[in-house]
Every structure is written in structure tokens, then in C-alpha cells.
Amino acid sequence: MVELQYEIKNGVFKAHINPDNDLSDISEVCNIVEEHSEVVLIGIDLYKCSYIQSKFLAGLVAVKKLAMVRKINIELLNVCDNIIQVLQSTNLQKLFVIKDDFASYPLDALFERFLDTDKAGTVSEYLAANYDDNIQNKLIELIDGGNPLLVEYAILTMGRAQDYQNLEIYRKALNANEASVKSAAILVLGWIGDTQSKEQLYSYLASKEIGISEAAAASIALLSDDTDSEKLAKYLHDSDIRIRLVAIYALSLINDEKAFEYLSNAMNEEKDEAVRIQLTKKIALFKDERVGRILLGLLDDNSIQLREAAASGLSRRGSGEFTSILVEKIGDNDNWVGFFAAKSLAGIEDENIIKKIESYYDKVEQNVKLAIIEVLGKCKGVDPSFLLSKLDDTNEDIRKEALNSLSLMHGPVALTAAIKLFNKDESWLVRYKAVNIILEQKPVGYDNLLRARLKDETNKYILEHIIGEIGE
Amino acid sequence: MLLSSIKINDQEFVELKDVIYRNSGIMFAENKKYLLENRLSKRLADLNFTTFKDYIYYLKYDIKKRQELDTLINLVTINETYFLRERGQLDYLVSNIVPDLIKAGKKSIKIWSAPCSTGEEPYSIAILLKNAGLFDKASIDIIATDINSEVVALAKKGEYRQASFRGVPADFMRNFDVQGQSYFIKDEIKRHVRFNTGNITTPTITSLIGKVDVIFCRNVLIYFDMDGKQRTIKNFHNMLTEPGYLCLGHSETLNKISEDFTMKNAGTCIIYMKKK
Amino acid sequence: MNVKNVNGKNVAYLEGEINAQTGAQVKAEINTLLNKGDSVILSFKSVVYMNSSGLREIIDLFKTASKNKKEVSLCDMNSDIREMFSFTGLDKVFKIYDTEAAAIG
Numbered sequence: 001m002v003e004l005q006y007e008i009k010n011g012v013f014k015a016h017i018n019p020d021n022d023l024s025d026i027s028e029v030c031n032i033v034e035e036h037s038e039v040v041l042i043g044i045d046l047y048k049c050s051y052i053q054s055k056f057l058a059g060l061v062a063v064k065k066l067a068m069v070r071k072i073n074i075e076l077l078n079v080c081d082n083i084i085q086v087l088q089s090t091n092l093q094k095l096f097v098i099k100d101d102f103a104s105y106p107l108d109a110l111f112e113r114f115l116d117t118d119k120a121g122t123v124s125e126y127l128a129a130n131y132d133d134n135i136q137n138k139l140i141e142l143i144d145g146g147n148p149l150l151v152e153y154a155i156l157t158m159g160r161a162q163d164y165q166n167l168e169i170y171r172k173a174l175n176a177n178e179a180s181v182k183s184a185a186i187l188v189l190g191w192i193g194d195t196q197s198k199e200q201l202y203s204y205l206a207s208k209e210i211g212i213s214e215a216a217a218a219s220i221a222l223l224s225d226d227t228d229s230e231k232l233a234k235y236l237h238d239s240d241i242r243i244r245l246v247a248i249y250a251l252s253l254i255n256d257e258k259a260f261e262y263l264s265n266a267m268n269e270e271k272d273e274a275v276r277i278q279l280t281k282k283i284a285l286f287k288d289e290r291v292g293r294i295l296l297g298l299l300d301d302n303s304i305q306l307r308e309a310a311a312s313g314l315s316r317r318g319s320g321e322f323t324s325i326l327v328e329k330i331g332d333n334d335n336w337v338g339f340f341a342a343k344s345l346a347g348i349e350d351e352n353i354i355k356k357i358e359s360y361y362d363k364v365e366q367n368v369k370l371a372i373i374e375v376l377g378k379c380k381g382v383d384p385s386f387l388l389s390k391l392d393d394t395n396e397d398i399r400k401e402a403l404n405s406l407s408l409m410h411g412p413v414a415l416t417a418a419i420k421l422f423n424k425d426e427s428w429l430v431r432y433k434a435v436n437i438i439l440e441q442k443p444v445g446y447d448n449l450l451r452a453r454l455k456d457e458t459n460k461y462i463l464e465h466i467i468g469e470i471g472e
Numbered sequence: 473m474l475l476s477s478i479k480i481n482d483q484e485f486v487e488l489k490d491v492i493y494r495n496s497g498i499m500f501a502e503n504k505k506y507l508l509e510n511r512l513s514k515r516l517a518d519l520n521f522t523t524f525k526d527y528i529y530y531l532k533y534d535i536k537k538r539q540e541l542d543t544l545i546n547l548v549t550i551n552e553t554y555f556l557r558e559r560g561q562l563d564y565l566v567s568n569i570v571p572d573l574i575k576a577g578k579k580s581i582k583i584w585s586a587p588c589s590t591g592e593e594p595y596s597i598a599i600l601l602k603n604a605g606l607f608d609k610a611s612i613d614i615i616a617t618d619i620n621s622e623v624v625a626l627a628k629k630g631e632y633r634q635a636s637f638r639g640v641p642a643d644f645m646r647n648f649d650v651q652g653q654s655y656f657i658k659d660e661i662k663r664h665v666r667f668n669t670g671n672i673t674t675p676t677i678t679s680l681i682g683k684v685d686v687i688f689c690r691n692v693l694i695y696f697d698m699d700g701k702q703r704t705i706k707n708f709h710n711m712l713t714e715p716g717y718l719c720l721g722h723s724e725t726l727n728k729i730s731e732d733f734t735m736k737n738a739g740t741c742i743i744y745m746k747k748k
Numbered sequence: 749m750n751v752k753n754v755n756g757k758n759v760a761y762l763e764g765e766i767n768a769q770t771g772a773q774v775k776a777e778i779n780t781l782l783n784k785g786d787s788v789i790l791s792f793k794s795v796v797y798m799n800s801s802g803l804r805e806i807i808d809l810f811k812t813a814s815k816n817k818k819e820v821s822l823c824d825m826n827s828d829i830r831e832m833f834s835f836t837g838l839d840k841v842f843k844i845y846d847t848e849a850a851a852i853g
Binding site (some may be wrong): 121124125128156159160161162187190191192193214215218219221222224249253254255256284285286287316 | 765767796797798799800801803804807808810811814815826827828832835836837838840841
């Protein structure tokens with residue numbers, strides 16, 4: 001019988017389970033946790049296991065119970081799909097948080113994950129955070145090996161680790177055959193500030209290959225000095241729409257006065273709808289005082305998408321001096337303009353304005369109603385009676401949103417409503433929200449309250465959620 | 473290259489994954505939350521939304537919601553694949569399964585790739601069968617199905633990039649015409665594969681496709697919950713002729729899902745065979 | 749810039765606009781902080797605007813910190829600022845958390 005490998009560091013206990021996951025392994029875990037009161041997180045590493053014994057499974061449940069008594073968290077690490085399937089079929093998956101912990105992987109196994117575009121990013125982050133000479137050498141080997149997928153992520157990893165020693169590798173990769181390698185190099189050169197490469201990046205703005213022009217625009221902006229706004233502005237008149245779009249992106253990132261002038265001029269001259277929409281979204285990122293007025297003007301544009309983009313931009317800036325106009329826009333013919341207009345009014349304290357907002361409620365479409373209820377939860381001095389009346393609405397999202405807004409403005413009132421609704425409401429969305437409010441406020445005896453609900457609750461998400469939080 | 477920026481919270485995740493589940497059978501587990509964020513952030517930004525809650529309301533209340541639902545399912549059901557992925561099973565098909573079926577007297581053989589994603593798997597099968605001269609020995613149909621209408625359109629187009637060819641031998645490339653950065657599958661291969669859209673977890677798939685002799689369903693069962701897995705395997709069992717071969721991904725098993733297949737260790741790979 | 753100690757971690761609350769000047773200021777103050785401590789969390793809760801020069805100062809700050817094995821993480825960004833990080837790919841270089849609570853852990 002092999003001894004259990006484990007370590008405890010900074011209150012985190014990690015046990016590396018042996019391939020045949022004996023019952024003794026998991027009993028040992030319980031013993032260690034019981035002996036060490038400083039443990040605040042239990043990690044059970046199943047990297048070496050390709051299957052799971054039923055006795056071990058029972059032992060896992062025991063550890064979970066122990067963790068709940070101690071009010072500490074437990075995580076299952078590096079769980080293979082086979083074992084996840086067993087957890088699913090025994091209905092135990094909801095008890096555990098499942099994560100990847102790359103510390104258990106040998107380097108070569110990690111590099112294999114570079115080949116999976118969904119997983120490559122997290123592996124790259126991990127390697128960058130734990131960067132050392134060994135990893136650096138292995139990455140150089142990968143780059144010499146020439147497999148473009150591996151090269152791409154090797155370069156990104158080095159860049160994330162701020163590896164300045166390999167500047168020549170990034171510069172050389174600018175001329176690679178594969179688009180993905182080129183864009184990785186372009187991004188990294190921007191991250192590490194290689195101004196020498198900036199000239200070459202301009203030539204990539206016009207590239208037709210996927211991802212290259214966007215990466216070039218981003219890095220030019222990161223490497224910019226006060227001459228670049230003018231250089232980029234020339235591209236605002238290019239006949240190719242894609243080039244105009246990336247130039248807008250780059251200028252919005254440079255985000256200085258010159259860039260603003262160029263973009264607002266372009267707004268007046270540009271005819272293509274897609275480009276105008278982009279301009280609208282990006283102008284909204286500038287601090288200039290004129291932005292609010294420009295966006296306001298665009299609320300009457302011919303293009304629906306542009307109107308919505310303008311309204312959305314205003315909603316993120318706050319209503320400020322345009323409050324009264326925005327209140328009126330709640331009733332706009334385009335219900336998404338109304339939606340964003342309502343959202344822009346967060347933080348209002350004026351009672352009259354609040355009454356005016358509420359007055360629109362009966363005249364607008366469903367999504368705008370929801371935006372009104374949402375924004376009331378973010379205003380000050382709102383009389384809760386309007387929201388309370390919505391708790392009986394026939395629409396489940398209205399009830400849910402009203403409950404949410406109440407919880408933002410008046411905790412005790414929301415709690416009373418939540419305690420009633422989590423048992424009685426016919427919509428699982430509303431019950432779920434009510435459960436969350438109870439969990440947030442944790443009134444005395446809340447766990448018994450929720451546990452009592454388990455026998456009548458039919459919705460699987462709510463059941464999993466309650467059991468995951470307080471056990472069965 | 474543009475990476476995820478909008479985070480999904482707990483209530484939003486539960487609501488959205490329910491919508492996806494009811495419309496595709498795919499269940500996004502907690503540890504796959506990041507996939508939704510990665511795949512949908514751009515769509516949210518295009519619609520001017522900064523939260524998933526706004527997007528969910530768009531899905532429920534906008535006049536174009538039916539269309540958006542299709543877009544959503546297409547965005548979240550994209551699965552990464554490449555040519556000759558897990559080739560052990562593909563080789564076994566060509567060296568054992570098909571020859572055995574022919575020897576047993578079958579004149580017409582149907583092979584089903586489901587889901588087929590962007591087509592690398594069914595085209596790989598076609599290329600290997602052609603190289604082995606098997607299209608001349610029997611009438612072999614390759615049918616390829618996916619729930620995602622966009623990837624099916626891409627598969628029909630047959631245009632691929634570098635990423636689809638990781639680890640293929642050099643001579644594999646003679647099945648493609650090159651144009652710039654793109655590789656187009658040659659017509660003589662393309663004509664052996666028939667594409668359609670469909671959902672393998674629903675019983676209607678059985679009447680859409682009919683009887684088949686071999687099924688490739690690799691690296692997708694992990695996205696279904698137990699109920700979805702069982703429904704799918706049950707469909708497969710109904711659709712397979714006898715002997716009936718099922719190929720799953722190398723880390724997948726039918727353990728706890730179905731008792732209706734026997735597992736066969738074929739050396740370089742595992743194959744499941746329909747029990748009578 | 750306000751600095752608080754929350755649950756044993758240093759949280760620095762950035763304010764207003766992050767450009768070349770304010771960014772350089774932030775960088776100087778955080779570097780000083782990291783001389784005495786091992787890590788710092790930068791809260792963007794009150795940051796309204798940022799441009800590429802400001803981003804560069806933050807990158808520079810991160811560069812120095814990494815060299816000295818100090819940890820810098822960011823939190824509470826609004827969607828526009830987050831988009832700037834994401835456009836440049838920098839959201840995968842930095843540790844970015846949704847909320848201060850998540851950053852503190």
C-alpha cells in the first residue's frame with residue numbers, strides 16, 4: 001500500500017491520490033484535516049486516477065461532510081471525464097467544485113494542451129505565472145520545433161511572463177508563415193513595449209489574414225507616441241472597411257485629444273453603417289465633454305443599430321446633464337433604445353424624475369419594463385411600494401427583477417418577500433433568486449429553512465444550489 | 473485573438489445553460505462556465521450588452537428571438553476538431569470493420585459521423601477509405617450530421633486552415649487544393665460525404681438518418697448530462713444494424729450509460745459493438 | 749490614491765482617469781508600496797477612463813513587480829475598461845478579478 005502524498009501550505013491542503021484510490025487514501029485525508037485546524041481549503045488531486053472505486057467515492061462524501069462542518073471549501077482537482085461521468089450518474093457532482101490544477105502535470109502534458117484552443121489559454125497563464133529557466137528552455141524548444149500551434153502559444157506564454165530576453169524570437173516570428181504565429185508575435189511586441197517594431201506593424205494593418213490587422217492595431221496603440229494618432233487617422237479614409245474599423249479601434253485605445261478630433265470628424269463624413277456603428281461605440285469611450293452631446297444626437301439617427309449603440313454608450317456614462325432627454329427616450333419607438341435609456345438613469349435621487357420613470361412603465365414593451373425595474377433598484381430614495389406591487393406580476397422576470405431591486409434598496413423588505421416566494425412562486429427563476437437573497441442575508445435559521453424546502457422543490461438547479469451550499 | 477471580457481454570474485449562468493440545454497441537449501457544467509464567456513462575449517458586445525442578463529432578456533423578448541436562439545446554439549456548440557484525430561479508430565475502420573462487412577456479404581455500407589462539426593472527421597474517413605480502394609469494393613455512404621447549421625455549411629464548403637492539419641503526414645495533403653492560406657478538399661473526396669443538420673439526443677434523428685452500420689460519436693458525450701447521454705446511446709442502439717459498431721472518444725466510456733454494447737479492445741483503440 | 753488594508757491584503761483604489769501622467773504617479777506609488785509588501789490589488793472601481801499611455805504605465809508597473817516576484821492583480825473594472833484590456837490581449841497577462849472580494853480571496 002503506497003503512502004498518501006500531500007502537502008499543506010498557507011492553509012491549503014492538497015492530497016495527491018494514488019492511482020487505485022484506496023479507501024485508506026481518503027480516510028487519511030479526513031485524519032489530516034481533523035488534525036490540522038489551520039486548513040481552510042481541501043484539494044483532492046485525482047490526476048493519477050483514471051477510474052474511481054465506489055468505496056473511495058463514499059469516502060469523498062465523508063470528506064465533504066467534514067468540510068461543511070468546518071465551514072471550509074473542498075475542490076476536486078484534475079478529474080478525468082470518466083470519473084466526472086461516475087459522479088454524474090451517482091448524482092454526486094453537485095457536491096463538488098471541480099477544477100484543473102496544473103501543478104500536478106509534467107510539462108510535456110501541459111504543452112499538449114496547447115493543441116486544444118479552449119484549454120491553451122489557461123495553461124499558458126499558469127506557465128507564465130510559474131515561469132522559470134526550465135519552462136523558458138522548453139518553450140524555446142517548442143518554437144524551434146516549428147509546429148505552429150505550439151509556437152503560437154509558446155510565444156504568448158513568454159509574452160505573458162514578460163520575458164524580455166527573447167525579443168529576437170518575437171521579432172523573427174513577425175515574418176512567420178502562419179497568421180496565428182504572426183499575431184501572437186505582434187501582441188507580445190506590444191506588451192513588452194518594443195517600439196522598434198512599430199513601423200513594421202503599420203504594414204500589417206492592411207493584412208487580410210485573420211486576426212493580424214486587429215493585433216497590429218492593438219499593439220500600435222500600446223506603442224504609440226504623439227505622432228501615431230495622425231498616422232492612424234489616414235487609415236480612416238481607406239477604401240477597405242476592415243481597415244477603417246481597425247483604425248477606429250486603435251485611435252479609441254490611444255484615447256487622446258487628437259484621436260478624438262479625428263474620430264468625431266470621421267463621424268461626420270463616414271457613410272457606411274457598420275463603420276458608423278463602430279465609431280459610435282468607440283467615441284463613447286472618450287472623456288471629452290462633447291461626447292455626450294454627440295451620442296444624444298445619434299439617438300435620432302436612421303440606423304436602428306446605431307441608435308441602440310448610442311443609447312448604450314450613454315447608459316454607461318450616466319445621464320448627467322441629459323437626464324430629462326433620456327427619461328423621455330424611455331418611451332422611444334425602438335424598445336432597445338428605451339431599454340438603454342432607462343439603464344442610463346442609475347443613481348438618480350430626484351423624486352420627480354423617479355416618478356416620471358415609473359410613469360412610463362405601463363406604456364412600454366417587456367424589456368423596457370425590466371430595465372425600469374432594474375434601474376429603480378439603483379436609484380436613491382425610491383418608495384418601495386412600486387416594486388412591491390410588481391411581485392405579483394404575471395411575468396416571471398418582472399417578479400424576479402423586482403425582488404432583486406428590492407434587495408438592493410431595502411434588505412429586510414426583500415428578505416421577507418424572498419422567504420415567501422422561494423416556497424410559493426411558480427417560476428423556478430424567481431425561486432432561485434429568492435434562495436440567493438436568503439443565502440446573501442443569512443437570517444438566523446436560514447439553513448433549516450432552505451433544507452426544509454428540499455422535499456418539495458422540483459427544479460434541479462435549485463436543488464443542486466441548496467445542497468451545494470448547505471448539504472442535504 | 474480577441475479574448476473574453478464579460479463575466480457571467482451564478483443566476484445568469486443557470487438561466488442561460490437551461491436555455492441551451494432545452495434547445496440542444498448540451499449541459500454546461502460549472503467548470504465549463506468559461507466556455508460560455510469565451511464564445512459569447514463578442515456576440516454580447518455586438519448587441520451593445522455588458523451583462524449576460526441583458527442578453528438573456530434579448531433572447532426572451534426581442535422580436536428576433538427565434539433567430540438569436542439559432543445564433544446562440546451555433547456559437548456554443550462549436551467543437552474543435554482536426555483531420556485524422558484519434559486515427560487508431562479510423563485505421564481500424566479501414567483495415568477491419570469495412571473489410572469484415574464486405575466479407576460478410578454487405579453490398580451497401582453506411583457510416584455516420586455525428587456530430588461532424590466542420591467536417592474533418594467524415595472527410596478523414598473518406599480519404600482513408602479511398603486510399604484503401606474500398607469505394608470500389610462496395611457502395612459506401614458517409615453521412616455527417618451536426619446540430620450547428622453554421623459548421624455544417626462550413627463542412628459542405630470544405631475549406632480549411634492550417635489548424636485542421638496538425639500532425640497529418642505530408643502525403644495527406646494531396647487530397648486538397650491549395651489557395652493562399654486555405655486548403656480546399658478535392659471533389660473526388662467531397663462527393664462521398666452527405667451533410668445534414670440534426671440533434672442526436674432527440675428520437676427524431678432515427679427517422680432522419682435511418683439505419684447505419686458504423687457510428688463515430690467522439691468527444692461530445694461529455695457535454696451532455698446523464699439523461700442526454702442515455703438518450704443518445706439509445707438512439708444509436710436503435711439505428712445500428714448488426715453487428716453494429718460504435719466509436720467514442722478515447723477518454724469516453726459507456727460505463728453507467730448503457731448495458732447494450734460490448735467493449736472490444738482492438739489494440740490501438742476501443743470499439744463498442746451492439747449486443748443482440 | 750487611497751490605500752487600504754483589507755483582510756491582510758493591500759488594496760489601492762485608483763481614481764478618475766488613467767493617462768500618461770496619472771499612470772506614472774500610480775506606478776511610482778505602487779512601486780513604493782511593493783518595496784514593503786509582497787502584493788497589491790488595484791481597484792478600478794472609480795476609474796472612468798483609461799488610454800494607451802495609462803495602460804503602458806500599468807504594464808510597466810507589472811514588469812517591475814514581476815521582476816521582483818511581487819504580485820499585482822486588478823479588479824472592479826467597468827466594461828469599457830475591460831474591453832481595452834481584452835482588445836490588447838492584456839486581460840490574459842494580468843490577473844483580473846470581477847470584484848474586490850474575489851481578488852482578496
